[in-house]
Amino acid sequence: MTTKPTSLVRYIQTTCPYCGVGCALNLVVKNEKVVGVEPCKRSPINEGKLCPKGVTCWESVHSPDRLVSPLIKKNGSFVEASWDEALDLVAKKLKETWDKYGSRGLGFHTSCRTVNEDCYIFQKFARCAFKTNNVDNCARICHGPSVAGLSLSFGSGAATNGFEDALNSDLILMWGSNAMEAHPLAGRRVAQAKMKGIPVLVVDPRFSTTAHIADTWYQFNPSTHIALINSMMYWIIKEGKHDKKFIEDRTEHFEDLKKVVENYKDAEKIHGVPLERVKELAFRYADAKNAVIIYCLGITELTTGTDNVRSLGNLAMLCGNIGREGVGVNPLRGQNNVQGACDMGAYPNVYSGYQKCEVAENRAKMEKAWGVTDLPDWYGVTLTEQINQCGNEIKALYMLGINPAVTYPDSNHVKRQLEKLDFLVVQDIFMTETCQYADVILPGACFAEKDGTFTSAERRVNRVRKAVNPPGQAKEDIWIIAELAKRFGLKTFNLPTGKDVWDDMRAVTPSMFGCTYERMEKPESTIWPCPTVDHPGTPILHREKFATPNGKGQFFGLEYKPPAEVADKEYPFTLMTGRLIFHYHSRTQTGRCGALDYEVPASYVQMNTSDANRLGIVQGEKVLLKSRRGQTETVAWVGEDVAPGVLYMSMHFAEGVNNLTNTALDPLSKMPELKHCAVSVGKIAGGK
Numbered sequence: 001m002t003t004k005p006t007s008l009v010r011y012i013q014t015t016c017p018y019c020g021v022g023c024a025l026n027l028v029v030k031n032e033k034v035v036g037v038e039p040c041k042r043s044p045i046n047e048g049k050l051c052p053k054g055v056t057c058w059e060s061v062h063s064p065d066r067l068v069s070p071l072i073k074k075n076g077s078f079v080e081a082s083w084d085e086a087l088d089l090v091a092k093k094l095k096e097t098w099d100k101y102g103s104r105g106l107g108f109h110t111s112c113r114t115v116n117e118d119c120y121i122f123q124k125f126a127r128c129a130f131k132t133n134n135v136d137n138c139a140r141i142c143h144g145p146s147v148a149g150l151s152l153s154f155g156s157g158a159a160t161n162g163f164e165d166a167l168n169s170d171l172i173l174m175w176g177s178n179a180m181e182a183h184p185l186a187g188r189r190v191a192q193a194k195m196k197g198i199p200v201l202v203v204d205p206r207f208s209t210t211a212h213i214a215d216t217w218y219q220f221n222p223s224t225h226i227a228l229i230n231s232m233m234y235w236i237i238k239e240g241k242h243d244k245k246f247i248e249d250r251t252e253h254f255e256d257l258k259k260v261v262e263n264y265k266d267a268e269k270i271h272g273v274p275l276e277r278v279k280e281l282a283f284r285y286a287d288a289k290n291a292v293i294i295y296c297l298g299i300t301e302l303t304t305g306t307d308n309v310r311s312l313g314n315l316a317m318l319c320g321n322i323g324r325e326g327v328g329v330n331p332l333r334g335q336n337n338v339q340g341a342c343d344m345g346a347y348p349n350v351y352s353g354y355q356k357c358e359v360a361e362n363r364a365k366m367e368k369a370w371g372v373t374d375l376p377d378w379y380g381v382t383l384t385e386q387i388n389q390c391g392n393e394i395k396a397l398y399m400l401g402i403n404p405a406v407t408y409p410d411s412n413h414v415k416r417q418l419e420k421l422d423f424l425v426v427q428d429i430f431m432t433e434t435c436q437y438a439d440v441i442l443p444g445a446c447f448a449e450k451d452g453t454f455t456s457a458e459r460r461v462n463r464v465r466k467a468v469n470p471p472g473q474a475k476e477d478i479w480i481i482a483e484l485a486k487r488f489g490l491k492t493f494n495l496p497t498g499k500d501v502w503d504d505m506r507a508v509t510p511s512m513f514g515c516t517y518e519r520m521e522k523p524e525s526t527i528w529p530c531p532t533v534d535h536p537g538t539p540i541l542h543r544e545k546f547a548t549p550n551g552k553g554q555f556f557g558l559e560y561k562p563p564a565e566v567a568d569k570e571y572p573f574t575l576m577t578g579r580l581i582f583h584y585h586s587r588t589q590t591g592r593c594g595a596l597d598y599e600v601p602a603s604y605v606q607m608n609t610s611d612a613n614r615l616g617i618v619q620g621e622k623v624l625l626k627s628r629r630g631q632t633e634t635v636a637w638v639g640e641d642v643a644p645g646v647l648y649m650s651m652h653f654a655e656g657v658n659n660l661t662n663t664a665l666d667p668l669s670k671m672p673e674l675k676h677c678a679v680s681v682g683k684i685a686g687g688k
């Protein structure tokens with residue numbers, strides 16, 4: 001659909017393209033240009049409020065830097081090409097790779113930034129055209145451990161309760177989440193709860209913005225979650241404060257847990273929290289009638305990520321805090337559509353709605369619907385492992401809306417690996433650092449230029465609406481995939497609109513069948529599981545029983561394991577990484593927004609005053625950070641927010657923190673240790 005030219009101001013209601021809160025907003029359109037944003041007051045999610053990124057999200061839409069034509073690399077430089085030329089080349093190269101190396105010779109990385117419809121069609125294309133399950137999305141390096149851990153504990157990898165439900169709680173425990181910066185409008189619910197008198201406890205090694213609003217901040221040593229949670233559980237059981245009835249009726253393997261936590265009676269040496277404080281934290285959680293756990297990447301982005309998530313699951317079940325209002329274990333899913341990208345089956349072992357590829361009936365169903373045969377049953381290679389396989393097993397990669405040269409761990413390794421490929425296609429809206437390694441770049445349409453849906457962290461499917469046409473030759477991502485599918489003779493990709501793709505997905509996905517575009521016209525939309533069109537949706541999971549095969553929640557006795565790389569003589573500091581309110585990931589959009597860039601134009605590293613004094617480093621001084629993998633220059637930010645020996649740096653800047661990070665993986669979810677590595681800090685000669 002092309003938009004009608006008009007000089008009248010139009011308001012197009014849509015969903016914010018940044019974080020997983022999924023705030024509704026209106027794009028203001030005049031003369032076929034987006035000229036501003038007005039909040040959407042009818043939305044029950046954000047009630048007319050927006051954070052600095054939401055308010056300014058329109059600014060990058062018409063940036064002069066947008067990709068406006070397909071580009072083909074010729075003799076080392078990019079040359080503009082027609083769509084036919086570019087797509088013919090992509091199809092030819094991918095086909096050649098498939099013929100020569102088979103289904104395992106290709107890999108597909110998809111975005112958590114773009115709409116569900118793009119994610120669904122992308123995985124369908126990978127599976128139908130190349131019979132491969134080597135398809136993954138950015139959740140792998142975000143909430144992959146939540147999907148793995150919560151599935152093992154509760155049978156479903158999704159958040160159990162919605163944001164607003166925090167107001168029904170008697171105590172909010174925030175663990176490794178800096179929601180006030182990373183999910184400001186979910187943070188608002190926590191702030192509202194606090195104003196209602198509900199205590200907010202923040203457990204974080206750093207005095208984060210969220211810790212500032214807490215009733216109590218519990219500081220602990222980075223990456224020692226399991227030791228601390230085990231200590232808490234030891235004391236809860238010892239004092240008989242656990243929920244015996246819930247444990248008896250709804251769970252299994254409690255004895256395994258009880259045995260393991262015996263070793264953590266006093267684990268201050270590991271986690272650094274004095275015994276009395278551990279007991280206080282434990283008893284406050286256990287004594288609250290309804291207590292909710294909200295967590296985020298402080299828990300997941302470690303080599304123990306899945307175990308950390310399961311530990312929180314243990315704690316919640318121990319106190320019977322699952323399956324009703326005001327309780328639960330809630331990962332704040334990060335990107336606007338990270339929940340959705342997983343739900344759509346852009347994952348190496350499942351189709352949409354988490355239907356497993358290994359199950360023959362599921363494959364048969366998809367083969368029939370998609371008009372193909374021989375869909376693979378094997379577990380595909382995950383995204384970070386695909387990077388490791390470049391040049392060996394993997395010869396060609398297709399990346400849609402993802403910027404690994406900045407965001408995957410150990411950037412130097414990523415770039416070396418991308419160079420080993422025979423063929424790389426990148427489909428983006430800007431010329432990213434990753435695009436530099438591409439053979440072909442395909443210009444996609446941004447959120448303001450297409451119809452579709454984003455699924456928020458509370459499993460709510462929100463509509464994204466087209467406000468303007470894409471710039472130049474740029475095209476909607478579903479059009480690009482459909483054109484490629486044609487070149488492979490695939491017959492079930494003639495789905496011109498977002499709604500057509502969504503309905504194609506619904507037809508094969510029982511848990512989302514009831515989430516129709518018609519129902520999404522209401523601002524509250526629907527929350528899956530929603531199996532029929534008259535089903536009310538499911539805001540709270542696991543009410544009567546868990547989603548595990550036998551309906552029981554699973555306890556796991558988990559031992560603490562140290563991170564893969566710990567500080568030593570050569571690299572004496574522990575580096576933690578994370579976010580700032582004003583920027584979003586690799587800043588392709590927020591970096592092109594004047595107001596946001598003005599706030600934080602360059603990276604900095606937080607360090608403790610005692611370390612700075614010892615090293616003779618002053619506030620604002622340029623410093624060099626080094627790890628075993630690389631180095632980066634930044635500016636010192638001296639204070640008390642981090643403990644001595646600990647540093648904190650944001651992930652937003654190219655040639656930044658991921659020059660330093662470690663690729664070691666969590667064995668269960670394949671999450672790299674993005675939030676913990678050992679580094680040294682040094683003054684830069686003459687550098688202030």
Ligand SMILES: Nc1nc2c(c(=O)[nH]1)N[C@H]1C(S)=C(S)[C@@H](COP(=O)(O)OP(=O)(O)OC[C@H]3O[C@@H](n4cnc5c(=O)[nH]c(N)nc54)[C@H](O)[C@@H]3O)O[C@H]1N2
Binds near residue numbers: 177179203222296
């Ligand atoms: N402004 C903004 N908002 C965003 C994003 C963005 O880029 N910018 N990205 C979105 C995405 S994709 C995500 S996943 C979420 C992430 O949201 P969050 O996970 O809340 O954000 P982070 O800042 O990455 O990390 C949160 C906290 O983890 C702490 N932490 C707690 N425990 C540990 C530990 O043991 N070790 C370490 N190293 N750190 C710990 C850090 O101190 C930090 O305050 O934010 C989303 N929202």
Ligand SMILES: Nc1nc2c(c(=O)[nH]1)N[C@H]1C(S)=C(S)[C@@H](COP(=O)(O)OP(=O)(O)OC[C@H]3O[C@@H](n4cnc5c(=O)[nH]c(N)nc54)[C@H](O)[C@@H]3O)O[C@H]1N2
Binds near residue numbers: 139334401409
């Ligand atoms: N050290 C460290 N590293 C981290 C993290 C950390 O905490 N510490 N956090 C990790 C986490 S949680 C995440 S989620 C990842 C994020 O990693 P990425 O997903 O790689 O980061 P983004 O910068 O959001 O990249 C998204 C890309 O999609 C493009 N894009 C946006 N919309 C569209 C669209 O509609 N169509 C198309 N085709 N392209 C589009 C953008 O221009 C951008 O290039 O980073 C991870 N890396």
Ligand code: SF4
Binds near residue numbers: 016023054184
């Ligand atoms: S809280 Fe998240 S969804 Fe809401 S306006 Fe801010 S970035 Fe957008």
Ligand SMILES: [Mo]
Binds near residue numbers: 141338
């Ligand atoms: Mo994320």
